[in-house]
Amino acid sequence: MPETLSAWERVLLARNPARPHTQDYVADLISGFVELHGDRRFGDDPALLGGIGTFRGRAVVVVGHRKGSNTQENLTHNFGMPRPEGYRKALRLMQHAEKFGMPLIAFVDTPGAEPGIGSEERGQAVAIAENLLALASLRVPTVAVVIGEGGSGGALAISVADRILMLENAIYAVASPEACAAILWKDATKAPEAAATMRVTAADLYGFGIVDEVIPEPVPAHEQPTQTIQRVGDAIERHLSELEAMVQDGDAGLDALLAARYQKYRRIGRWVEETDPTRHPNGPVPSHTAD
Amino acid sequence: MPETLSAWERVLLARNPARPHTQDYVADLISGFVELHGDRRFGDDPALLGGIGTFRGRAVVVVGHRKGSNTQENLTHNFGMPRPEGYRKALRLMQHAEKFGMPLIAFVDTPGAEPGIGSEERGQAVAIAENLLALASLRVPTVAVVIGEGGSGGALAISVADRILMLENAIYAVASPEACAAILWKDATKAPEAAATMRVTAADLYGFGIVDEVIPEPVPAHEQPTQTIQRVGDAIERHLSELEAMVQDGDAGLDALLAARYQKYRRIGRWVEETDPTRHPNGPVPSHTAD
Amino acid sequence: MRELFRRQPRFTVEPQGEDSPVVPDDLWVKCPRCRELTYSREFERELRVCPRCNHHFRLTAAQRIAMLTDPGSFVEWDAGLEAADPLGFAAGGESYPDKVATAKRKSGAREALITGSARLDGRPFALAVAEFGFMGASMGSVFGEKLVRAIERAIEQELPLVTVSSSGGARMQESPFSLMQMAKTTAALARLGEARLPHIAVLVDPCYGGVTASYTTVADVIIAEPGAMIGFAGPRVIEQITRQKLPEGFQTAEFLLEHGMIDLIAPRRTLRAKIATLLDHYALARRQPARRTAGAAASAQEAPDA
Amino acid sequence: MRELFRRQPRFTVEPQGEDSPVVPDDLWVKCPRCRELTYSREFERELRVCPRCNHHFRLTAAQRIAMLTDPGSFVEWDAGLEAADPLGFAAGGESYPDKVATAKRKSGAREALITGSARLDGRPFALAVAEFGFMGASMGSVFGEKLVRAIERAIEQELPLVTVSSSGGARMQESPFSLMQMAKTTAALARLGEARLPHIAVLVDPCYGGVTASYTTVADVIIAEPGAMIGFAGPRVIEQITRQKLPEGFQTAEFLLEHGMIDLIAPRRTLRAKIATLLDHYALARRQPARRTAGAAASAQEAPDA
């Protein structure tokens, strides 16, 4: 894949409807998959797929955003934009993973959490926040893979994990380039510029230390879906094996896993710090990250 | 209070709208009460009151069914019949109690969980069941007081506790006498007979070992509300003090508390058991309880 | 597996009650929903599901056990428990013991729940099956005690638990004892959960009241049969009280799935295989490194009374 | 307490932005909602709440701190943190550092969150207050880092945490870093919870986006000011996308209370007393016997990195 693809070209690839989606990864990588439905409170969200199955010799829980491959499917699955009940189904399955010691695999592919009247009424914000809280201390190895669009809090709500992997042409950002352009340039057609400015690509995110591995796409995923899926499977397996080795000794290992997960997020951020503001109120100061 | 009151007369006393309700107990017994609202998922149920405050020197969480004292209030509070969001608010507050080590005090006064289309759609059954599960292992002392009507699963969902107390004229039953009469006699006007047959009074429940203490009403509660409330407060304090003594040493004490709570419910039931069915297939066998 | 359904003589009891298939000459079964006739051998081969309209006929506990276990593998637990009469209950000239005697005669069962250990294509598990033909599988003391003993044995023997539930509601004749079985059974499941053993609940038509509002709906996986009616309050009660027309399909398994209350709907002919797959996943997980080795849950297990 | 509001010179900054009261001659304040004029001394005495229509004017972080702390008790933490420019962001001819410089000048604050320890009628606590006047209190790296440090100090010093939040959304200029602050701050709160220290969140107008969908809504108690607009997606976005008319009162504090999302609404003049009462309850609970002394939560606290 040429290095020269622009951020915007990658945005378009990430959104290509022919790109393999969560259900394709599940079909190829998870054996004996049993889809589990519902949040036990309000509904079953077709934009969020979840269930249990076997991944290369281990029982796992899988959650993922569910996009369609055509308009009809996308209408059924709300374009992969979960409502609160989707996040609550995911939460239930995360707790299931923890209870039974099943690693959690999350496939991230969403434009974002649904903005809507019903979603606000039923607490979209708190549904996302509760997942962030649960994922921070889930006592089981967790791996998230951004396979397409990683859109804002709606992506983050299932992707706080020990390892975050990204396909080369996937994107991850705090807002869509269109929304960013509309806010900053007052012009949504400036989305390509916004995409570049926001640094949304896998290479960017890896460079920032937010993503742990970029999974190459020698050709775009939708042109070689089977090989892409296997390559993603190999990467998940490698990371899961490392994490499983950490927790061999049970609780002490899990404590260490959680401590490492905390430090991973603890470190993220860039700022400038005056070490002693009384002495150098306006002096130049070095740029910092916590690590 | 004359021993000669019939079960039905007690049913009528338990339902007397002038009888002190949860909010009256909270007003008189809990200082600095802060009502906490909402289930964080769907709504705030006015049929279930909850919050935190201080009860005689200790911080506690209080939950209780909220009935009105007149028709207007009863319409507002749905006659004390919670919807799923009410039970989910209670669950949230139970978890709050456990997190902060605050004993849980529950006031029970409901005809039952609301039977309705919306309640079924939002999972009345699972909402109740989740509370039963949570209360079984809540790591904090719990005391429930049946102050009026203890109606079915809707009452049980907040009253699984280390100690269950009942006012002398309160009732507790698996169904209302009217419903029982309609099912068994095909005649709801036979409710008085059903009340007697179902053994719904505090004395009955105490005799069965289900209730731990009957709090006397020398005169019916609604004629001496202040004194009744103080008498209930005294009983709660006595039981809480005993339970607090059990958990003085922290986790080991809490384990013992939970073990005792389990045994308390484990024992409830009456059956006949053939010790060896192959030898005595039809022979007479003694009646058993587990204790 | 389909053949099993006829092979275990101890557990081949004809279905009873309002849903019994009408069998004109012992050779044809008439479906109460689509009115089509099915040859009785085909009907049995289809596990008593109408091949025309997919109507799932009710089964007896014995038929359920035959359907979900390897032949000869089911070992019943606590068969000797029978109802007492703690309230001295009588209504309409009939005492509770009379009612129980009638239920025993009609259903061929001794109580409304049958429990035991069994194997499913070799996989060991604990099984509890409600018998709707016995007083509408109302949850009295015996139901609760048998279920709790089964859960405690499952914990002791590290077995996964499968329950098949159906219930018309409470056992009025044991009023407060019946109510408390909701708490008792759910408390036992809390311990099963602490032991990290799975509970797979199968809800079959009809499933109402205390059973729905207690042990069944806190299961790790909830499976329903197609078309099964499942709810807290019965539809007639709701209609009477709310004076509203109930929505189309209200309280069906399909309605519950849409409202997020169950994990999946399994047509009867897929149920056994679905449970087998789930048991495999949980068995595999039990050997995985991420299994907590200790902690608060485990320490509660070791409490003085355990 | 009302007097405090004017007493701390360091934290008396005039309100900025679109909600600024119009003060015709420095003596009268005109309410943008009811259009009534209020004498400015009365306006300050009422903590900037319109005495006619109860409209709660926006406050600066400094005014919030003055309102919720004992005079002179606030000790700021990490005042020296300022935004970096990790993306080299520029849009419309203005760089991110330019934008930050403008925000600093306009708001008088150095970033969108001010943290520190303080006392409330003698009760020690940790406090974090968002400054809406600084780039709409968008949550960038500095916001996240200051909040996490405050939470870690609260754990270390066993202090309860009070946050006062307001936000217009994400800090676009730090795109992925901004997003990750949601995870970072919430993870720190998981540890505060394991230490069983309370977090009381006060949501004030307006509170949207990542701040609402992370640390604020997992608080132990969520309090909102009357009329505050609170939500995940902004109302204009929802209206544009759904092409539906928004319901009356949509996303107001009152709407959230009705929908079960917040614990209570506290008019500004009651807020301080309400927080004091809550802090007393949690402080009392901390000394009670039922407090777990050990367990999974506590052991996680003692992990190698802690």
Ligand SMILES: [Zn+2]
């Ligand atoms: Zn048919």
Ligand SMILES: [Zn+2]
């Ligand atoms: Zn005004």
